[in-house]
Amino acid sequence: MSSTEGPALRSPVDDVPPASGPATHSVAAALFHACRPRQWLKNALVFAAPAAAGVLTTGAGLRGSLVAFAAFCVTASGTYMFNDAADADADRRHPRKRLRPIASGAVSVRLARVTGTVLIALGLLAGWAGGWQLAAVVAAYIALTFSYTLWLKRQPVVDLVAVAGCHVLRAYAGAVAVAVPVTSWFLVVISLGSLLLVAGKREAELRAQGGNGTRATLVTYTVAYLGHVRVMASGAMIVTYCLWALQEHEGAARAPYAVSIVPFVLVVLRHALLVDRGVGEEPEELALRDRPLQVFIGLLLVPLAVGVYLT
Structure with missing residues (x-):
């Protein structure tokens, strides 16, 4: 993720409504890519505590872990949307990040923010399905990632701790989801x-x-x-x-x-x-x-x- 430049500058494609047919399919594919599915691997940390506690092979342990995994995958994708929307102008100057769907214009900033809002809401609902404790951890993750996007990413040393904290919350969510002590x-x-x-x-x-x-x-x-x-x-x-x-x-x-x-x-x-x-x-x-x-x-x-x- 790169530094926030603010939402003032926008790509011309931000104001172009999605077309129908093949173009709509392209936007859907770009939206999926903007969710950064490869980075869902990070959310495998939710399985660490249940596995260490020996409950991952039980039905309740596996169900709780999968709910936590799904909640964090959806929520994280929503926060990526907001982060990439905030960084779109800066990402266009990066040799690799300029190819991201939002920076390249394949997904508009407006659509990214709307989709991000929906995904975050779904993530909170999924967390609530696993219990209010899991929902609280998901909410803490959302608060930390938004703080990072808006301010913490520009603070040396603090930015390292903030991103590391996101990983710790993932691991803690797995313990909360199956009610094992950490x-x-x-x-x-x-x-x-x-x-x-x-x-x-x-x-x-x-x-x-x-x-x-x-x-x-x-x-x-x-x-x-x-x-x-x-x-x-x-x-x-x-x-x-x-x-x-x-x-x-x-x-x-x-x-x-x-x-x-x-x-x-x-x-x-x-x-x-x-x-x-x-x-x-x-x-x-x-x-x-x-x-x-x-x-x-x-x-x-x-x-x-x-x-x-x-x-």
Whole structure:
């Protein structure tokens, strides 16, 4: 996402009503693309707490998790609409973001805002279907993302924490949806992991754009500073995970968690390598395309599944 330029400047296509027939189909396809379906992968964080608590294989646990996932997918797409509408003019100056449906004019700013409003309302309703607690977390996510779009994205350091906070809310929503307690270990690892991903994303953007991109805070950050943030977050996260794996489990139950430390560290190291190569700008793309990272994640999930469900 890039910095907000305000709604004053508009593309000429903003005032052109959608046509019928094939043109309408094109607008529908563009609207779907504007929902950023690839980024729905981030919402898989809602399954983390139910899986860790061992309730994901129960009917109630699976239903609650799926409701939370659906609520966040719809809500997030609605907030993306508003963010891209606010950033349309800035995105047109970006070599890649200018191809986004709103920036390119395939979807008008007005239509994006109307669609975004509908999606956010549907997301809140879906959250309410999972209980008022889930609806409250969805509402908190909406408030944070709008604050980010309107102001926080232009505040150095705060913007990193704000985006990381969105990931933490996703993970917390999964716990709320299935009524499982959230441990301090879980929150710390999720928070540090989220900060690591956001810092890596900013660093990759800075490497690609040289500080001349459309994101306002890039003119403040340096590669060295963001690298420092990544080192701090990854080191603290690994230590926290190791303490949880070795101290919170006893006897035979400790073995699979201890084994999971190795692939956990490999995931962190692989991510660091990819960011240093300048390909961490879209973290969700890494999980979909990088085969070694996929293998390490799979190796991590196996001992965790054994520890949760078989010991």
